Amino acid sequence: MNYDYDHKLMAACLRYARRHRGLTASNPSVGTLLVHFGTDGPRIVGRGVTAIGGRPHAERIAIDCAGELAIGSTAYVTLEPCAHHASTPPCAQALIHAGVSRVVTACSDPDERVNGRGHKMLQDAGIVTQTGLFRKNASEDLSGYFSRQLKRRPHVVLKLAVSSDGWLGIKGKEILITGRLARYYGHRMRAETDSILVGRGTVEADDPLLTCRLPGLRNRSPRRFVLDQKGRLPVGSQLVRTACTVPVTLITSWKYVLSNRLYYSGVRTISAEIIEDGLALFEVLEDIAAQGVSSLMVEGGAQVAESFLKADLVDEIALFTSKKSLKEGDIPSPLTQKKISKKFQLRRSLNLGDDRLTQFFRA
Ligand SMILES: NC(=O)c1ccc[n+]([C@@H]2O[C@H](COP(=O)([O-])OP(=O)(O)OC[C@H]3O[C@@H](n4cnc5c(N)ncnc54)[C@H](OP(=O)(O)O)[C@@H]3O)[C@@H](O)[C@H]2O)c1
Known part of the structure; x- marks a missing residue:
């Protein structure tokens, strides 16, 4: 031997x-x-x-x-x-x-x-x-598998792109904060995760697809989830238009019934309780895990990121910091390189063109 x-x-x-x-x-x-x-x-x-x-x-x-x-x-x-x-x-x-x-x-x-x-x-x-x-x-x-086994919820990665002056974006405008390499890396992360989640605010502002569009990995897009209490996702949005090829699930309050137009477009729902000013996230994560999902990447926006941090449901942070400043930015990031809770430990950092990716794991 x-x-x-x-x-x-x-x-x-x-x-x-x-x-x-x-x-x-x-x-x-x-x-x-x-x-x-x-x-x-x-x-x-x-x-x-x-x-x-x-x-x-x-x-x-x-x-x-x-x-x-x-x-x-x-x-x-x-x-x-x-x-x-x-x-x-x-x-x-x-x-x-x-x-x-x-x-x-x-x-x-x-x-x-x-x-x-x-x-x-x-x-x-x-x-x-x-x-x-x-x-x-x-x-x-294997963090996703361990999380589902031990915590009955998916492993949550919070991914944010932040300008050098600490902004996530400008209200009402679609802004590219990071460069091509960082965006490609983000797509690679999408290929390796089971699911991705954003808030309704991000869908309205950016109309994202949330798929992996790297050559050769296009069939590895994660399932897409949107926090949308009243089920008001625009029927013409890219998410709804592609719901039959890459699944889209709205997370709504149990009080709301999905419209026929969304249902027949292939959109599905998970219902949850409302607590304080939003959907009960722990309950949402349990329901997502019950559908066999082990990893979830939260891609914003600001309000959703803040809520996951406040509920202490983030296991890993992927922070893309740009050298670019957004002088008229008005959506502050809940996190910056200098503003990370001590609960998280720096695991690795990587230069991607003009941007820097820093990854933190829960200690
Ligand atoms: N730089 C980045 O990394 C990045 C990433 C994504 C987005 N963005 C930018 O961020 C902006 C959008 O951010 P935003 O803060 O306006 O919207 P958001 O965080 O994307 O969505 C917030 C909405 O999600 C719904 N929601 C339901 N339950 C919630 C809960 N427990 N916690 C939080 N939200 C809940 C609420 O809508 P309902 O009341 O209708 O349910 C709430 O208004 C856009 O300008 C976008 O470009 C930046």
């Missing part, structure tokens, strides 16, 4: 698992590599990433890919293999039957049907099992 390659192979496995982020419905996007070690180094004999839609699981795909070569191999898996019978037998059992001799995982699965049982099943079968390699990276990649 060669333990020297564990870090490299698990890092490769994590990168591979990212391929299907946002595409695996309520299941996490997991990666698996089956590897043999010879005198000339490691050889990958099977690989798998959770299939689009969530099944088959990564382990099953890697085992099928390896065939008999799975015997005696080391399996690298980014999440503990499942231990329960669903529509297919447990992946831990599949690894045992395939003749794998060692299993390395990045983290345990908090699903109450697994939660250590997958690892135990492997150990009981005499398989050398090691866990926790790159746990932090894997937990970050």
